[in-house]
Amino acid sequence: MADSDDGSPRPPTMADIAAHLGVSRQLVSLVMRDAPGASKETRRRVREAAEELGFRPHIGASSLRRARSMDLGVVFAPAHSTEPEIIEHIYPAAAALGYNVILSAQTATRSTNQAAEELLGHRCAALIAIGPDHEILRAVAQRSPVPVVGVGSGRRNPYYDFVRSEGDKGIAKAVTHLVELGHQQIVYVDPAAMPSAALRRRGYERTMSRLGLATDVLDMTGDYTKGDYFEEVGSAAARSLLQRGSLPTAVVAPNDNTAVGLLQILCRNGVRVPEDVSITGFDDAPIARLSSVDLTTVRQDPELMGVAAVDAAVRRVKDTELKPGGTVVETSLVVRGSTAAPFEPR
Structure with a gap:
């Protein structure tokens, strides 16, 4: 760190590197810009001096100097x-x-x-x-x-x-997986404020119709911009299901955090997953991969x-x-x- 005129520390400049090496500032600038005109040995010396002095290029200034x-x-x-x-x-x-x-x-x-x-x-x-x-x-x-x-x-x-x-096809894969396991009562949780909600819901409805099964959709509202939106949608969906006379055998959520919110509330109320209710998500988010969650999901890479x-x-x-x-x-x-x-x- 160099010193300013009043003795306080300041970031080192290309002029400091030039003075340290006894070369011109123009030569240092040429090396830092990877422009032609300097030998391999000179480039090595300039870069080593820059590292020694703690020099960092001013990215904002460099951007302003560029034509594009x-x-x-x-x-x-x-x-x-x-x-x-x-x-x-x-x-x-x-x-x-x-x-x-x-x-x-x-x-x-x-x-x-x-x-x-x-x-x-x-x-x-x-x-x-x-x-x-x-x-x-x-x-x-x-x-x-x-x-x-x-x-x-x-x-x-x-x-x-x-x-x-391909949100619709992804949800179709989850529904097909559940049906192949033997499920017929498959509920879909729809966080309607999610931008991709309509596409993913269509995937559920079309697949259920194609397989001759009745649809069962929980329409959930809320503020998409809030950080806890998806988890709270899943929690609210679980509470709604618990108020029914009987639970479905499977639930499809179009988002992993929604699926986790659903899973937590069901488990806290004595519902076993997957023995009583199977749950699928969408995204393959980090939370789905946790061993404590172990969520079947649709991965978007x-x-x-x-x-x-x-x-x-x-x-x-x-x-x-x-x-x-x-x-x-x-x-x-x-x-x-x-x-x-x-x-x-x-």
């Missing part, structure tokens, strides 16, 4: 457990194409619009928004001077690209979704004439310990 932004802005909701997993794969996908990633969070006190405006203020080349519904995405895209990609839901439209999993989002954003940045498109990622059934054949008392 190489930053991708990502809006996400930290409260939703699957979104950080998608971001984990956005970083390497962006880096592979030469882009940086800037995050902006949507919370209970901060809207998607506010998060997006902050990223636009950073002159991002494109925006990737994880989670918002179609109306919010359309509003953001209509105001945005750069391409917008929605992740998690969406349909073909002239405003933004979308990346989502966060790596595939993250990579697809970056590819869509960069494709639109490089070709401004390209129209918005969509990517649908395949799902797979992950069978764990929360499902079994219906219990038959002897």
Whole structure:
């Protein structure tokens, strides 16, 4: 750490590196920018000196000097457990194409619009928004001077690209799995405020109809922006089922956290899972993989979704004439310990 004129510490600069080595600042700048014109030995010495002095490039200043932004802005909701997993794969996908990633969070006190405006203020080349519904995405895209990609839901439209999993087919896989185990009384919990709710519900209704079984849907309301929305939906659904004269043999939830909320309330009331009621989720979120939960679920691959989002954003940045498109990622059934054949008392 160098000292300022008044003796207080300040971050080291390229001028400090130049003085330390006895070379020009222009040569240090050339090395730090990976520009041609310096020998291999000089580059080694400059980088070693930079590390020794604790020099860190000013990324914001470097971005402003570029004629074209190489930053991708990502809006996400930290409260939703699957979104950080998608971001984990956005970083390497962006880096592979030469882009940086800037995050902006949507919370209970901060809207998607506010998060997006902050990223636009950073002159991002494109925006990737994880989670918002179609109306919010359309509003953001209509105001945005750069391409917008929605992740998690969406349909073909002239405003933004979308990346989502095959939610209807994924739910169909869960229902088919339960029916193959011998279940016929299968309840579906519908967290209606979830952006992908309608698509996943259609998967349940169509599969039940195709198999000749009666549908049984619990319509659950609530505020999607709240961090405990999904768990509370599952808890409320469980309490509703417990008030019935008899329980179904299986319940399908279109979200893992909803399934966990359901499981906890049922177990606290003496219902055995899967002996009395089988439960399935959707996402394969970290909580579903815990040995204490061991949830049968439908996996939507966060790596595939993250990579697809970056590819869509960069494709639109490089070709401004390209129209918005969509990517649908395949799902797979992950069978764990929360499902079994219906219990038959002897």
